[in-house]
Amino acid sequence: MREFAQTLSDFTKGLRPDTNTPRNSGYATELYNSRCGVAGLEVPPLIAYPISGSPAVSWPLPQLIKIHDLALTDTGLYFSRYAAGTLTISKVNSDYSLTSVFTKASINQRFTIADFGYYQIWAAPGLVIKRQVKDDLSGYEWTEILVNGSAPPVNCVCNFRGQLIAGLYTPAADVVGATKGNLVVWSEIGSVNPDIMFSQTYSFIDRARTIAAVNGSLTRAIYTETDDGFTSHIFDAVPPNVSIFPANGYQNCMGRYGGISYDSYLRFRNITIPVGATILSAYIRFVSNSNYTTVPVILKCYFNDVANVAAAPTTGPQVEALAQTAGVAWTISETWSVGSSYNTPDLTTDLQSIVDKSGWASGNAVMVLIRDIDPSVDQNWNKIRASRSAGYFGEENWPQLIITYTYTSTYPRTGDPMQPYKRTSGNYRTRPTSTVHRVLPLGNGVMVYCSDRIFYLKAASMPEPTFGIVEISEFGIPSTFCAEGDDKEHVFIDTFKNIWRMVEGQKPKYLGYREYIGALTGTLIISKGNPTLGDYYISNGTKTYLLTSFGLSEWFQYPTSLVWEDANKRLIGPIAVSTDVSAYMASTVFDFGVRALKTITVMEMGATGQVMTANVDYKYKVTDSAFTASRFKTASNFGAVTPIVTGTEFKFRVKGADYTKFDLDYLTVRYKYVDKRMIRGVYATDAKVLSRTGR
Numbered sequence: 001m002r003e004f005a006q007t008l009s010d011f012t013k014g015l016r017p018d019t020n021t022p023r024n025s026g027y028a029t030e031l032y033n034s035r036c037g038v039a040g041l042e043v044p045p046l047i048a049y050p051i052s053g054s055p056a057v058s059w060p061l062p063q064l065i066k067i068h069d070l071a072l073t074d075t076g077l078y079f080s081r082y083a084a085g086t087l088t089i090s091k092v093n094s095d096y097s098l099t100s101v102f103t104k105a106s107i108n109q110r111f112t113i114a115d116f117g118y119y120q121i122w123a124a125p126g127l128v129i130k131r132q133v134k135d136d137l138s139g140y141e142w143t144e145i146l147v148n149g150s151a152p153p154v155n156c157v158c159n160f161r162g163q164l165i166a167g168l169y170t171p172a173a174d175v176v177g178a179t180k181g182n183l184v185v186w187s188e189i190g191s192v193n194p195d196i197m198f199s200q201t202y203s204f205i206d207r208a209r210t211i212a213a214v215n216g217s218l219t220r221a222i223y224t225e226t227d228d229g230f231t232s233h234i235f236d237a238v239p240p241n242v243s244i245f246p247a248n249g250y251q252n253c254m255g256r257y258g259g260i261s262y263d264s265y266l267r268f269r270n271i272t273i274p275v276g277a278t279i280l281s282a283y284i285r286f287v288s289n290s291n292y293t294t295v296p297v298i299l300k301c302y303f304n305d306v307a308n309v310a311a312a313p314t315t316g317p318q319v320e321a322l323a324q325t326a327g328v329a330w331t332i333s334e335t336w337s338v339g340s341s342y343n344t345p346d347l348t349t350d351l352q353s354i355v356d357k358s359g360w361a362s363g364n365a366v367m368v369l370i371r372d373i374d375p376s377v378d379q380n381w382n383k384i385r386a387s388r389s390a391g392y393f394g395e396e397n398w399p400q401l402i403i404t405y406t407y408t409s410t411y412p413r414t415g416d417p418m419q420p421y422k423r424t425s426g427n428y429r430t431r432p433t434s435t436v437h438r439v440l441p442l443g444n445g446v447m448v449y450c451s452d453r454i455f456y457l458k459a460a461s462m463p464e465p466t467f468g469i470v471e472i473s474e475f476g477i478p479s480t481f482c483a484e485g486d487d488k489e490h491v492f493i494d495t496f497k498n499i500w501r502m503v504e505g506q507k508p509k510y511l512g513y514r515e516y517i518g519a520l521t522g523t524l525i526i527s528k529g530n531p532t533l534g535d536y537y538i539s540n541g542t543k544t545y546l547l548t549s550f551g552l553s554e555w556f557q558y559p560t561s562l563v564w565e566d567a568n569k570r571l572i573g574p575i576a577v578s579t580d581v582s583a584y585m586a587s588t589v590f591d592f593g594v595r596a597l598k599t600i601t602v603m604e605m606g607a608t609g610q611v612m613t614a615n616v617d618y619k620y621k622v623t624d625s626a627f628t629a630s631r632f633k634t635a636s637n638f639g640a641v642t643p644i645v646t647g648t649e650f651k652f653r654v655k656g657a658d659y660t661k662f663d664l665d666y667l668t669v670r671y672k673y674v675d676k677r678m679i680r681g682v683y684a685t686d687a688k689v690l691s692r693t694g695r
Helices: 316-321 348-355
Strands: 003-008 028-032 035-037 040-042 063-065 077-083 086-092 098-105 112-115 119-124 127-133 140-145 154-160 163-168 183-186 212-221 228-234 242-246 252-257 260-271 278-287 297-303 328-332 341-343 364-372 383-387 400-409 436-442 445-450 454-460 466-473 483-485 489-493 499-503 509-512 525-528 536-539 544-547 552-555 557-559 563-565 570-572 575-577 583-587 598-605 612-619 645-647 649-656 667-673
Touching: 035 552, 098 127, 098 140, 119 154, 154 436, 154 445, 163 436, 212 260, 228 252, 228 316, 242 316, 252 297, 252 364, 260 316, 260 400, 278 348, 278 383, 297 348, 297 383, 436 483, 436 489, 483 525, 489 525, 536 557, 544 557, 598 612, 598 649, 612 645, 645 649, 649 667
Parallel strands: 028 552, 112 154
Antiparallel strands: 003 667, 028 583, 035 040, 063 077, 077 086, 086 098, 112 119, 119 127, 127 140, 154 163, 163 183, 212 400, 228 242, 228 260, 252 260, 252 383, 260 364, 278 341, 278 400, 297 328, 297 364, 436 445, 445 454, 454 466, 483 489, 489 499, 499 509, 525 536, 536 544, 544 552, 557 575, 563 570, 583 649, 598 645, 598 667, 612 649
8 A cells, every 4th residue: 555645745835724714725714923934934022011100900901002213122101091981191211111191080981192202192091191302302292181071082193294174073052053973084294283282173183273152052941850950958957967868750859948059060061162252141951840939039050169069968067068159149020820930040150250260171061050049047938949859750841051152263164064975165085984994095195993894085286285095995894993004004904804905006805814813802902013024913802813914823922902012022012912922733624535435544743942833633524514523642863653544535644742842844645545536647646636516
């Protein structure tokens, strides 16, 4: 019986791109802790994390960031993290310790950065900050750029030849002049001033425009039953007896009744009045919960004298201790009828004092206090009013704060309001999509990765300086950090979980690998590795794939972000790790081009440096639903294993206990034909594969 041999080396191209890969293709179905490189399977570079005092990795943060004018062992690297809703940006010192340089309460999101050298713009949804070199070059200044009610929160930014390009979330319905849908916004050709990057224009402007006034109005009802209520005071009690009663859906009391005085509190959220606005009118509208005839009811209305009310009080003493504005007297001299509406006096002056506070930002919450100030000594008078509250059917029955205001914009929108598919007279264009996830420079333009499509912004000079839109695909990417790269090349994951590579001046190249990426759940992050090798790490915090120019493999470290440290020629980044540091490869299916029974006699491995083990998965009949695995055997001193397995189809596995010594170049399989009925001719080597389905 003659023995034949076939050398397998295609597995060095990594994991199979598609599950429909034909037999004998040679790709791997499993490839762990090995890098696909020029010389075949190589030892991947280990990711280091020398930063001391760093927090535990909590996916998808922390984030490690390197700016071009910072060196890790010189002026420091900046490191950002979120802990309990707080953003901390720290400097990495020469001994890898951390020194906090900026702290801000913020949402749990990652930053993207537009780098202009002298300053950078750091953006995350709901928060934009500027980092600028001090005039005396002694360090850096961090400035929060507030997003007012007329500018949606920034999702992502990038720097394109001195300009700033941003992706924006859908603006709120009451934003004055806002275009519905998510936008990509860019500046006119020219420089960018980040200090005025947010204004009524929804654009980035490099010079002052004509001043224009924007008028606005809003109505805010209390949000829940816990947002309003009242306290009771028993007259002449020593010490004072103060109790709190959250509104129960039909009653919020003001005034006095039966020897008890009642003070009311009402918290209104999301007051989207921009910084610098002038209040024209403000009052609260109540709907009476019953009929009241006794007069007068002598009250006074105050605002809680803080820029943002974090939460409603939970005890009576907390209500009594709240700081108050000057207040507005309110004497109720008319009767109230059940279901009818009644307004407070104008509260403009007190609300203006809140909006003018340094901590005011659009979207803050305010609280109104209405206190009993009747000087009468007759404490048993029934001089009371009560309103309906949250929980009563219909929001129109709840207490409502009604405001009108005007806002004078130093940098108003230029030309026409931005419209879909239309360049405005101010040389701006917009592209509505469902969500803009990422914008990245590529060559002479910008790639815009959205949730439902991908397009390219191409600079144009005619008829006026602007950008044109080139549609790339009718599919998008699933989340913010599923695209990464530089101005030469991008790698992205589409909404179907396929990997693509985009090179400057070329169409996107489909790579595939949906079998592997599709199994990753949660937040996916693509991190760029060694810039000279063009490696990318794709991870969800529990599994990582390493993509090179030659193929895809799995890796045991899970990075949240990566930085190439030039001085030490290594990758550093916050990582979680798997305890499995072995390396292994499993091939696709082989039948050697002949549908006959064959016996695998020897597996010879082109590897050195450590003891290897190997086994064979086999099917004896083509109708078998699954493969049967032989036991693993240890290779001899010559790198050979004798599995002695008979079947029609086979998959081959090779393992090494130490990934740092796994350098498998090829695998030679020796086999014999047991069943020659399907082979014509004297010698088996004369059998030829005439065709292959799909080839």
